Every structure is written in C-alpha cells, then in structure tokens.
Amino acid sequence: xxxxxxxxxxxxxxxxxxxxxxxxxxxxxxxxxxxxxxxxxxxxxxxxxxxxxxxxxxxxxxxxxxxxxxxxxxxxxxxxxxxxxxxxxxxxxxxxxxxxxxxxxxxxxxxxxxxxxxxxxxxxxxxxxxxxxxxxxxxxxxxxxxxxxxxxxxxxxxxxxxxxxxxxxxxxxxxxxxxxxxxxxxxxxxxxxxxxxxxxxxxxxxxxxxxxxxxxxxxxxxxxxxxxxxxxxxxxxxxxxxxxxxxxxxxxxxxxxxxxxxxxxxxxxxxxxxxxxxxxxxxxxxx
Amino acid sequence: xxxxxxxxxxxxxxxxxxxxxxxxxxxxxxxxxxxxxxxxxxxxxxxxxxxxxxxxxxxxxxxxxxxxxxxxxxxxxxxxxxxxxxxxxxxxxxxxxxxxxxxxxxxxxxxxxxxxxxxxxxxxxxxxxxxxxxxxxxxxxxxxxxxxxxxxxxxxxxxxxxxxxxxxxxxxxxxxxxxxxxxxxxxxxxxxxxxxxxxxxxxxxxxxxxxxxxxxxxxxxxxxxxxxxxxxxxxxxxxxxxxxxxxxxxxxxxxxxxxxxxxxxxxxxxxxxxxxxxxxxxxxxxxx
Numbered sequence: 001x002x003x004x005x006x007x008x009x010x011x012x013x014x015x016x017x018x019x020x021x022x023x024x025x026x027x028x029x030x031x032x033x034x035x036x037x038x039x040x041x042x043x044x045x046x047x048x049x050x051x052x053x054x055x056x057x058x059x060x061x062x063x064x065x066x067x068x069x070x071x072x073x074x075x076x077x078x079x080x081x082x083x084x085x086x087x088x089x090x091x092x093x094x095x096x097x098x099x100x101x102x103x104x105x106x107x108x109x110x111x112x113x114x115x116x117x118x119x120x121x122x123x124x125x126x127x128x129x130x131x132x133x134x135x136x137x138x139x140x141x142x143x144x145x146x147x148x149x150x151x152x153x154x155x156x157x158x159x160x161x162x163x164x165x166x167x168x169x170x171x172x173x174x175x176x177x178x179x180x181x182x183x184x185x186x187x188x189x190x191x192x193x194x195x196x197x198x199x200x201x202x203x204x205x206x207x208x209x210x211x212x213x214x215x216x217x218x219x220x221x222x223x224x225x226x227x228x229x230x231x232x233x234x235x236x237x238x239x240x241x242x243x244x245x246x247x248x249x250x251x252x253x254x255x256x257x258x259x260x261x262x263x264x265x266x267x268x269x270x271x272x273x274x275x276x277x278x279x280x281x282x283x284x285x286x287x
Numbered sequence: 288x289x290x291x292x293x294x295x296x297x298x299x300x301x302x303x304x305x306x307x308x309x310x311x312x313x314x315x316x317x318x319x320x321x322x323x324x325x326x327x328x329x330x331x332x333x334x335x336x337x338x339x340x341x342x343x344x345x346x347x348x349x350x351x352x353x354x355x356x357x358x359x360x361x362x363x364x365x366x367x368x369x370x371x372x373x374x375x376x377x378x379x380x381x382x383x384x385x386x387x388x389x390x391x392x393x394x395x396x397x398x399x400x401x402x403x404x405x406x407x408x409x410x411x412x413x414x415x416x417x418x419x420x421x422x423x424x425x426x427x428x429x430x431x432x433x434x435x436x437x438x439x440x441x442x443x444x445x446x447x448x449x450x451x452x453x454x455x456x457x458x459x460x461x462x463x464x465x466x467x468x469x470x471x472x473x474x475x476x477x478x479x480x481x482x483x484x485x486x487x488x489x490x491x492x493x494x495x496x497x498x499x500x501x502x503x504x505x506x507x508x509x510x511x512x513x514x515x516x517x518x519x520x521x522x523x524x525x526x527x528x529x530x531x532x533x534x535x536x537x538x539x540x541x542x543x544x545x546x547x548x549x550x551x552x553x554x555x556x557x558x559x560x561x562x563x564x565x566x567x568x569x570x571x572x573x574x575x
Binding site: 011016018019022023025026027028029030032033044045046047048049095097098100101103104105108110112113116117120121122123124125126127128129131132133134135136138153154156157158160161164165189193213214217218219220221224225226235236237240241244249251254255257258261262265266268269270271275276279282 | 292293294296297299300301303304305306307308310312313314315316318319320322329371373375376378379384385387388389390391392393394395396397398399400401403404405406407409416417418419420423437452456457461464497509512513515516519520525532536539545548551553555556558560563565570571
C-alpha cells in the first residue's frame with residue numbers, strides 16, 4: 001500500500017510507462033551484448049545486433065565460434081579457473097575469520113573488547129587505496145605478488161572489517177538465554193560457537209558469503225595491483241580488460257569474453273537474490 | 288550475561304582478525320602517510336612536494352574537477368532515480384521482476400558493465416553503418432553520430448551514465464525497503480489532514496526515510512570518490528576523463544612514483560573520513 005495509492009492523482013498508466021521504460025533501459029544494453037556474442041565476426045563488424053530481429057528465426061546467423069575462440073585462444077578458460085580459485089579462498093577465509101572474531105567480540109567477555117571492536121569499525125573508513133603502496137612493497141619482499149595466496153590474504157584483510165561489522169550485529173541480536181543455557185549445560189566455548197552461533201546465523205553467513213563472493217569475483221583493482229602483469233594467474237576481470245586494450249574493436253571477441261565473465265555472478269544473483277539483498281540491507285558496500 | 292574468559296579464548300577468536308587488520312590496514316595506512324612525504328623511491332624526505340603536485344598539477348586538477356562532476360551528477364542521479372523507482376515499482380504488479388532487472392547490473396563486474404556500454408557507445412564515422420545502438424538511434428532520427436567517449440565533456444557524462452546504470456538498483460533496493468517500512472497510519476493521518484501528494488512526500492515520506500537516505504547518499508559519495516574500473520576500462524582517463532583513483536594507479540605503475548601515489552591516497556582518505564563517519568554513525572544507530 002502506498003501513499004500514491006491513497007490519492008490517485010498520478011494515473012497508474014504513467015507509473016507503468018515509466019517503470020517499463022526503465023526496465024527496457026536496464027535490459028537492452030545487456031541483451032545487445034548477449035546477441036552480439038553469438039553473431040559471426042563478419043556480421044558483427046558491419047551491422048548492428050538489432051538487425052537480427054528482421055529475421056529472428058534464421059538460426060544460421062548465430063554461432064558459438066566466438067565462445068570457442070575466447071575460451072581457447074583468448075585465455076578466458078584459464079582466467080575462469082583463476083577467478084574461481086581466487087574467489088573461493090578470498091571468500092571462505094575472511095568469512096570464517098570474521099565469524100570467529102564477531103563471536104569473540106559479542107559473546108565473550110574480556111578486557112579490551114570495546115577497543116578491538118572500535119578498531120574494526122574504524123577500519124571501515126580506510127579506503128583500500130591507503131594500503132596499496134606499502135602492502136605491495138611488503139608483497140614484493142615476500143614474493144607474494146603474482147600469487148593466489150597473496151590475493152587470498154589481501155582480500156581477507158580488506159573484507160574483514162565489513163564482515164565482522166555485519167556478523168557482530170547479528171550475533172548480538174541472538175537471544176542471550178540460549179548461550180546461558182548452553183553454558184550451564186557445560187558446553188565449551190567452541191561448542192557454543194560451532195553448535196549454536198554458527199547454525200543460528202546461517203542466513204547472515206549466506207548473505208555475507210554471496211556478498212564477498214560477488215565482490216571478489218568482480219574485483220579488478222586489487223587484482224591489478226597485486227598480480228602485476230602475470231597473465232597466468234589473472235582473473236576474468238583482468239583478462240577482459242586486457243582484451244579491451246588489445247582487441248578494442250573486435251566486438252565479437254569482447255562480447256563473448258564479457259559474457260563468460262558475467263555468467264557466474266548472474267547465476268548466483270538470480271538464484272540467491274534474496275540473500276544478496278538481505279546482505280545489502282544489513283550494511284552497505286565497502287570496497 | 289556474557290561468558291567471562293581467560294586470556295586464551297580472546298586470542299584464539301579475535302586474534303587472527305586483529306592480526307590481519309594490523310598487517311593489511313593499520314600498518315599500511317600509517318606507512319602511506321609517511322611515504323607521502325618522501326620521493327618517488329621512498330628514499331629521501333621531500334616535505335610537501337607531493338602534495339604540491341596533487342593540488343597544483345594540471346592532471347590532478349583535471350582529475351579533481353572530473354571527480355566533482357561525478358560527485359554531483361552520479362550521487363544526485365543514483366539517489367534520485369533510486370528513490371523514484373522505489374516509489375513507482377511499489378505500485379506495479381510486476382514489482383519483483385522490475386526490481387530484479389534494475390538491480391541486475393550490481394551483480395556483474397564493472398569491467399563487464401564497461402564492455403556492455405563501450406559497445407552501446409561504439410562509434411563509426413557518419414555514412415558508415417553504425418553498430419552502437421545509441422549512434423544508430425541518432426542516425427535514424429537524422430542526427431550526426433557522436434563519439435560519445437571521445438569528446439569532452441560529453442564523455443564524462445557518458446561515463447557517469449554507466450555509473451548510474453550500475454548503482455541505481457542498489458539505491459532502489461535500500462530505499463524501497465525503507466519506503467515499505469513507513470507506517471501506513473502516518474500517511475493516512477497526513478491525508479486526513481488534507482495534505483496533498485507533494486506535501487506528504489516532503490513532510491512524511493522524506494523525513495521517515497532520512498536514515499536510509501543518508502546511508503545511501505554517503506555510500507554513493509564514497510563510491511564516486513573511489514571510482515576506478517569504469518574509467519580504466521572505457522577510456523583509461525584519456526580525452527579529459529581522468530579521475531583521482533585512476534591517477535593514483537598511474538602514478539604507482541606507469542610512473543613508479545610511490546611518493547605521489549601515496550599523497551593522492553592520503554588526500555582521498557581525508558575526503559572520505561567525514562563521509563564515512565556519517566555513514567557508520569547512521570548504521571550503528573540503526574543497530575541500536
């Protein structure tokens with residue numbers, strides 16, 4: 001029920017028109033990319049993707065050659081694997097450590113607790129740009145630049161403040177009685193964490209995992225900084241942006257490569273949208 | 288009652304996270320401040336030279352100017368459109384579909400979105416068959432095709448439009464949740480008092496949504512200050528589209544000048560602090 005509905009001054013038809021125009025504006029660019037990625041190079045260069053609608057049933061005008069191309073010679077298959085490796089580590093490590101820390105900060109009682117929580121919240125203010133130069137120097141000294149491990153660690157360091165912030169407020173909202181009862185029954189701290197806190201916070205953990213997963217999968221800047229020019233470990237975003245540099249006008253290549261980089265986030269998004277939205281509402285983006 | 292513990296439990300639970308924060312946030316942030324007063328190789332102290340460069344060089348002033356343009360149009364655009372859509376989709380039957388579609392760009396990478404739009408903006412000289420949709424529309428309507436990403440200041444607005452396409456959905460989702468949370472009695476009471484739609488909007492809706500609006504606005508402001516990927520992929524700062532974060536990246540890698548890169552980071556940090564302060568304060572308030 002909305003205030004607009006209370007007084008029907010703005011006709012419903014206008015509302016519908018605006019919303020439908022918005023939907024078209026938001027869907028057409030991606031649709032154009034998708035259609036182009038299935039068209040042969042010769043046609044992509046000389047005619048717009050919308051021309052396929054003049055004879056949409058002529059299936060011979062479509063091809064999967066572009067995908068075969070970018071996966072084999074374009075390096076997108078390797079990049080896909082790299083993105084996967086980077087994202088799994090870059091998601092699971094920070095979420096696990098954040099769960100530990102958030103539990104410690106909200107369910108234990110020790111001196112300095114308030115200080116550590118304040119420290120973590122303060123870190124939300126620091127833009128990652130403030131850390132690039134010194135961490136890169138450190139990484140060069142430790143030979144961690146250009147490695148997956150290096151990227152896992154750095155995504156953990158960058159992702160932790162937000163993750164702890166979000167889980168901390170969730171753990172605090174859990175009923176105290178449960179933890180007291182567990183304590184009286186003689187459960188150890190670890191048991192309360194694994195058997196009580198974690199299972200109860202599955203919705204929050206799911207939101208956080210999806211959030212961090214999409215964040216790391218879609219990251220370009222952190223990968224550019226710490227992977228150097230190493231193509232062998234480059235994720236999809238890096239590979240795609242270097243294809244933009246080397247194949248600037250080969251739209252059959254770029255559109256297929258872009259779609260390869262988008263397919264996993266799109267599947268995650270459309271199947272788990274509820275959790276993603278919940279994660280956003282629980283806090284906002286920190287990059 | 289929380290469980291009183293000895294020394295070991297806090298170290299086990301909180302220790303790893305604190306260690307990571309010290310290594311990846313606290314130490315580098317302090318170190319960056321120190322490096323910002325040193326030369327390109329971080330050997331000698333150079334006083335305020337790097338800051339002089341940041342605030343006086345042509346390239347940096349250009350970057351600041353563009354970031355300011357982004358700041359105004361991107362923030363107003365994402366929050367304004369987000370609010371408009373949040374209110375309008377509430378009235379249509381296909382609300383969840385409309386929201387999914389507008390929110391979708393948040394799921395894909397900025398690099399991917401950059402490619403999507405670079406293709407939309409693609410330009411061929413007049414007379415040649417256009418393959419970019421926007422120029423095709425111009426040609427059909429009888430105009431000359433435009434080099435959307437080549438002409439300044441048009442290209443800055445073309446890039447900002449990509450930012451709007453990506454982030455409006457985020458604003459819409461947050462604002463939509465806040466909008467639905469407004470108690471109905473408030474709106475009805477306002478209506479009974481004879482307020483018209485516009486009055487309801489300004490005197491009930493906006494004040495009620497203030498917490499959500501301030502989170503969204505501050506989040507967009509911080510985003511815009513750190514905007515990098517879109518520019519890196521679409522123009523790499525050429526043709527007068529340079530922004531602060533992109534400039535810092537170039538100082539680091541293209542010119543190998545850690546002093547200047549650090550000074551840019553510190554300036555960015557100083558601008559972000561007050562905005563994030565409001566953002567976090569609002570969120571902590573929401574928690575309580």
